[in-house]
Amino acid sequence: MSVETLVPAATRPHGICHDQATASRLQPSRGGPSDRSTVAADWTRLCRGFLRCHRRPINVALHLFTTPLGLFGVYALVAGLSPIAVAPIAVALVATIQIAVVVALVPAGIAGIHAVAVSMIAASAVLITPPLGWAVAAVVAGYIGQDLAHWFAREPTFQSTYRDSNRWWKRFVEHTLLLLPVLIAVAGRWRQSPLRLLVARKAVLKTKLTGRQHESDFATILQWVREKQPNVSQSTHWWHTDLSEGAAESFRRLGDSQTLMKRIRSFHGSGYDVQPVGGMNELYVTGPPKTTSSDSVFYMGHVDGPWAIFPGARLYRCMLSLNQNLEVTTHFPMSHPDYGEPESHRLQHGDAVAFDFNRELHYITRQVDARQTVPRVNLKLHFVAYPRGMRWYGNLLGRLTTWYDIRARNLFVQTINPNGTLLAIKARWVLGWTRLFELAVRFCGWTNLAYVATAMLLSVAFGNATILIAATSFVHYAIYVGTLQERTPVSFGTFRRDAMFFKTLAMAQLLGLYAWHFDHHYGSLALVVAGFALAGYAARVLGMRRTLFSAELGFDAPQRVDRFPYGTIGHPMILGAMIGIGGMALAEGFRIDYGWLIAAHIACYALVLVHELKMRNRRACALPL
Structure with missing residues (x-):
């Protein structure tokens, strides 16, 4: 509308x-x-x-x-x-x-x-x-x-x-x-629409630098690396300030690349500005994987920074490959429906991929290839994107991320090759926290956790649990509607995580409150069990991917499902959920205290159904006759 x-x-x-x-x-x-x-x-x-x-x-x-x-x-x-x-x-x-x-x-x-x-x-x-x-x-x-x-x-x-x-x-x-x-x-x-803020747009942005000046800058930096003769038994890192004058100037030009900034700006649109964040830029030579060294972090799912809670702004790390790469592939598991089948990029000479430093989960794999005769050399370049007119906001994100990155890198470098008890403990500390962060990002999301924590604090401050319940019970419906409406590519794993996190929280609260107010009305219980059993069985028949609109979002081909309950009951998942939630209204105590919650859930399910039908009809009308 x-x-x-x-x-x-x-x-x-x-x-x-x-x-x-x-x-x-x-x-x-x-x-x-x-x-x-x-x-x-x-x-x-x-x-x-x-x-x-x-x-x-x-x-x-x-x-x-x-x-x-x-x-x-x-x-x-x-x-x-x-x-x-x-x-x-x-x-x-x-x-x-x-x-x-x-x-x-x-x-x-x-x-x-x-x-x-x-x-x-x-x-x-x-x-x-x-x-x-x-x-x-x-x-x-x-x-x-x-x-x-x-x-x-x-x-x-x-x-x-x-x-x-x-x-x-x-x-x-x-x-x-x-x-x-x-x-x-x-x-x-x-x-x-505020719903656009909830859409998990795919922010893995690939491009290629091919200009004559780019090639000259690549050659200058590669020559500097060859002269340094880095130890290929581990990864090697240099800050941009460590390079000689000529190599540093080439590095600076690549860090200010208009091609890279244009690619990021095209993703965000004309309402955004993009500027370099040079304090984090570094030169990186890949080393082999290890099991008790911080080097193995690269081979684990990880997020580079902690500042995910900056709505409307992103700080990008851009990996730019300077030479041949036959062994190392970078994977982004949250972009695709299956975590085990990630979006993958093997960056060759001049290839660049930018991703959110504070949000995007990624890792690398290495497959030894005898044809790879020289180490893989990459630049890590950084850019911040922020709403036009809010440079202070982008600068704040840039300063905070740079502050964190410098300290994290210092700890990382110390533990690349731990040769003492204290450094070995630090290395295991780095790996342990990396694993914890991977699980948190994969299944919860730091922004989601911060939102729930804020709602909890407000509930405690005002002494009213309704604030938490109202703030967290309907977010997943908004995510469904917003994601279906979006036209740009969606990060399916991130969408699934956000939707399932808030739906699980909402249903846990709803069922918990129902159990607390249950007054032995077994007719109500029968409807609740029957409704949610129908919804759950329908979801199992359809499969998790299709349940979360993988066909509508273009990840799977459209497919007609006739297996019961489909073909017999119209929209069985939504109908079953509405029956189950409506059955809770028969429990008088729960209805009196939380009738508004029952009505709101049913209304939201109806809204999602109407919107889904509207989007399907729109797609059908767009098909050639």
């Missing part, structure tokens, strides 16, 4: 949208033709103005937190300032007035979503009823948080576009009243 499809075609500029039938269904329906035209024009103007100031998904995502927070504070104030007996009535009355006004001013689809959102926010304010001080704090935090979101995203505030106008107060009232509806409309555009 886009802003353009929410206004009448007659009010849109040429080239935006031509679906007049859709637009006529979504335009406000009250009043005569002239009134409808005026209201639609005002809505169009508001949406366009708002969109100009909210083009980045991170800004929209932050607004989807700060705006409901501010509204929650307003309704909490209404509840707190009203007599206890009539507080729910007062809140309901204010919410009804707000919903009614919005219904008269915005398209029906947006008005319906807005009505649901406001009802949920108002109900939460009544159920929680925080102290007045907390309610005021929520209003202030919601308002200030929006300015902070614009500062973080480096976009102007919408209020700044009309602050100096003669009737600014009228625009301010309109802005305040319709902020949530227009935010819903903008969030429905895929380019601005």
Whole structure:
């Protein structure tokens, strides 16, 4: 859904949208033709103005937190300032007035979503009823948080576009009243959708340097390496500052390569800037694998850095091969559906592959080839990509990663060839932590763990477990919808990890709460068991890969499955899950305390089903007749 499809075609500029039938269904329906035209024009103007100031998904995502927070504070104030007996009535009355006004001013689809959102926010304010001080704090935090979101995203505030106008107060009232509806409309555009932040796009970027200057620089550095005669029984590392003047200048030019930066920039799009991070650059000569040396780290699955929690920014390590390579292959196991069948690159002369230093799991393998007469020589070059206008953010990530890399490399070099007890202990320490990090990245993800830890801290701080439950129960649905919508290649292993991590957490919480509130209603238990058994058996028949949309994402060929329950029951996985979750509602204690959780899960499953059908129909319409 886009802003353009929410206004009448007659009010849109040429080239935006031509679906007049859709637009006529979504335009406000009250009043005569002239009134409808005026209201639609005002809505169009508001949406366009708002969109100009909210083009980045991170800004929209932050607004989807700060705006409901501010509204929650307003309704909490209404509840707190009203007599206890009539507080729910007062809140309901204010919410009804707000919903009614919005219904008269915005398209029906947006008005319906807005009505649901406001009802949920108002109900939460009544159920929680925080102290007045907390309610005021929520209003202030919601308002200030929006300015902070614009500062973080480096976009102007919408209020700044009309602050100096003669009737600014009228625009301010309109802005305040319709902020949530227009935010819903903008969030429905895929380019601005916060769901894009959850998509695990494949960020393993390969290119090749072939220019005459590149070849000259390769030759200069290789000559310097030959003169050094490195020990081929272990890997050898030099910082860029260790090279002689001529080799260092060649290294600097390659580290500033526009070809490499252009490749990274093309992945992120025009809204991003890319700059070199030279403090980490090094020259690397491959050594053979060992079992009790830090050299064996390269042959284990590992992530180079710890700073995965930098939303919207990436620091890339670019491996650039300077000479022939017949033995060493670099593997990226999270890019493909099967961990044991990774995306692999054997970099030859001039080949380069860039990957996220802090997020991408990788390792190398070595197959001895007699034709490899000289050691494999690589450059490790580094670049940071960050949203345009946020250079401070990219510089911060660059400085932190450089600080870590220097210290990690020093420890690594010490333990390449441990010749004492202390160094041997350090080497085993490095290998042990590498293995632990591999498991954490493969099955959990540091960003996911940090998100859950933050939700837990907020729950403890406010003494309310509902915060943790609400924050972690629905993330996997958003990942499903966002990934299916994405058009660019997806890192399937990362997508599977994120989806299964949050789904496992959500189902564990749901079943745990159900068991805690179970009041011996065996009819409820029978539905729960039957529903989840159907869903589980359907997933087994389909297979894990296809269950997670491997065909839809292009990793597997489409295949018709007729084995029961497919061919007999429509959409058995989703239907079974909805039956199982719906059966929990028969347990009275659980329904009273967590009816909202049951309803939300069922609604999310329905949304995923509708979106999946929509995407399938779109693909079917695109096929040649």
